[in-house]
Amino acid sequence: MWSIIILIIFCVIAYFITDELIPKLKHLFINAGLYGIDLCKVSQEKIPEALGVVSGCIFLVTIFLFIPIAFGNDLMDRGSFPHNEFAELLAALLSICCMLLLGFADDVLNLKWRYKLLLPTVASLPLLVVYYVNFNSTTFVVPLPLRQFFGVSVNIGFLYYIYMGMLAVFCTNAINILAGINGLEVGQSLVIALSIIVFNLFELKGDQFKAHYFSLHIMIPYLSTTLALFKHNWFPSRVFVGDTFCYVSGMTFAVVGILSHFSKTVLLFFLPQIINFLYSVPQLFHIIPCPRHRLPKYSAETNLLQASRTVIAKKDQKYLSKKIVEVLSFFRLLDKFEDDTSIVMNNMTLINLFLIKFGPMSEVRLTVMLLIFQVLCTCVAFIIRYPLASYFYDV
Numbered sequence: 001m002w003s004i005i006i007l008i009i010f011c012v013i014a015y016f017i018t019d020e021l022i023p024k025l026k027h028l029f030i031n032a033g034l035y036g037i038d039l040c041k042v043s044q045e046k047i048p049e050a051l052g053v054v055s056g057c058i059f060l061v062t063i064f065l066f067i068p069i070a071f072g073n074d075l076m077d078r079g080s081f082p083h084n085e086f087a088e089l090l091a092a093l094l095s096i097c098c099m100l101l102l103g104f105a106d107d108v109l110n111l112k113w114r115y116k117l118l119l120p121t122v123a124s125l126p127l128l129v130v131y132y133v134n135f136n137s138t139t140f141v142v143p144l145p146l147r148q149f150f151g152v153s154v155n156i157g158f159l160y161y162i163y164m165g166m167l168a169v170f171c172t173n174a175i176n177i178l179a180g181i182n183g184l185e186v187g188q189s190l191v192i193a194l195s196i197i198v199f200n201l202f203e204l205k206g207d208q209f210k211a212h213y214f215s216l217h218i219m220i221p222y223l224s225t226t227l228a229l230f231k232h233n234w235f236p237s238r239v240f241v242g243d244t245f246c247y248v249s250g251m252t253f254a255v256v257g258i259l260s261h262f263s264k265t266v267l268l269f270f271l272p273q274i275i276n277f278l279y280s281v282p283q284l285f286h287i288i289p290c291p292r293h294r295l296p297k298y299s300a301e302t303n304l305l306q307a308s309r310t311v312i313a314k315k316d317q318k319y320l321s322k323k324i325v326e327v328l329s330f331f332r333l334l335d336k337f338e339d340d341t342s343i344v345m346n347n348m349t350l351i352n353l354f355l356i357k358f359g360p361m362s363e364v365r366l367t368v369m370l371l372i373f374q375v376l377c378t379c380v381a382f383i384i385r386y387p388l389a390s391y392f393y394d395v
Contacts, residue, residue: 011224018228050107052245091130098123103247124168172250174273182237211260268381276350294347
């Protein structure tokens with residue numbers, strides 16, 4: 001356990017290094033043309049983008065430096081080198097490093113969405129190969145009510161690898177589409193990271209001690225560097241984190257979920273992101289018109305945010321689009337008005353849904369409300385994982 005104490009010391013140092021580097025490197029990003037304008041403020045100040053690459057690099061370097069301590073300790077305790085665990089860590093770091101590179105390339109080149117779906121799939125391949133070599137377990141336990149039909153467990157074979165690849169794609173992009181206001185991307189990632197760490201600590205006394213210990217070795221350095229980035233990205237944001245941060249975060253969560261064998265629990269911590277994704281599907285797949293930016297609309301007169309909107313021309317509206325609008329309107333999940341030629345409705349994101357349900361509000365209040373919702377969903381996830389799971393599994 002002393003190795004965890006040393007890791008925490010490393011992470012404290014990593015926090016201060018990240019906190020110090022971000023403001024010092026801001027001008028380099030602006031000079032390179034990596035900057036943007038905050039669309040939710042009156043100010044036209046240039047704000048550097050893609051600063052997630054700084055926290056991502058320090059995160060990786062921290063783990064690299066900790067490798068000799070972690071595995072040197074194992075070597076002394078066991079008398080032999082743990083090659084399998086070492087391969088897992090290297091595969092995890094390779095996948096995260098790939099996403100750091102590809103995410104930064106996305107920030108620089110502004111890649112299209114189809115590539116954003118392809119990149120995490122490619123980056124997850126080292127992870128899946130190591131999982132195949134070390135574990136190759138493709139069975140899942142059937143819930144108690146269904147065991148009379150399917151038995152205790154079902155082996156789904158190659159489909160399990162497809163599921164894990166899709167998990168990596170979802171985690172990297174789910175954070176990216178629930179974004180656009182100061183502090184939200186980093187804030188939600190912090191809540192998810194803390195949730196995973198708490199879950200790991202709960203499970204340290206169980207049969208999967210090594211798996212959760214492995215997860216802590218990755219999540220604690222991630223938490224420390226992300227906290228430093230959060231300090232500079234909080235309202236009013238002095239830096240933008242870019243797709244780099246979203247990709248690194250998503251892949252980090254996918255890595256620990258897959259290699260530590262709690263991928264379903266990781267998905268439980270993504271409840272707000274799942275809700276946002278399902279709500280956004282009609283626009284993401286262009287069943288309903290989707291503008292380039294679905295950010296809330298800023299009112300300079302009131303200094304408040306309100307839901308942004310899209311327009312559907314009635315003459316071009318397809319049957320499926322019409323039915324989706326009708327169903328969502330029935331459940332009061334849309335704020336729309338129409339005339340003889342068009343329908344004007346809110347863009348379908350969780351951010352805009354909060355604005356139509358709670359009314360216009362300041363950016364900082366909106367971020368706080370969304371993060372509180374993330375925390376509440378985490379509480380629901382723990383209830384599902386522990387008290388309710390006993391009704392469906394032998395736990």
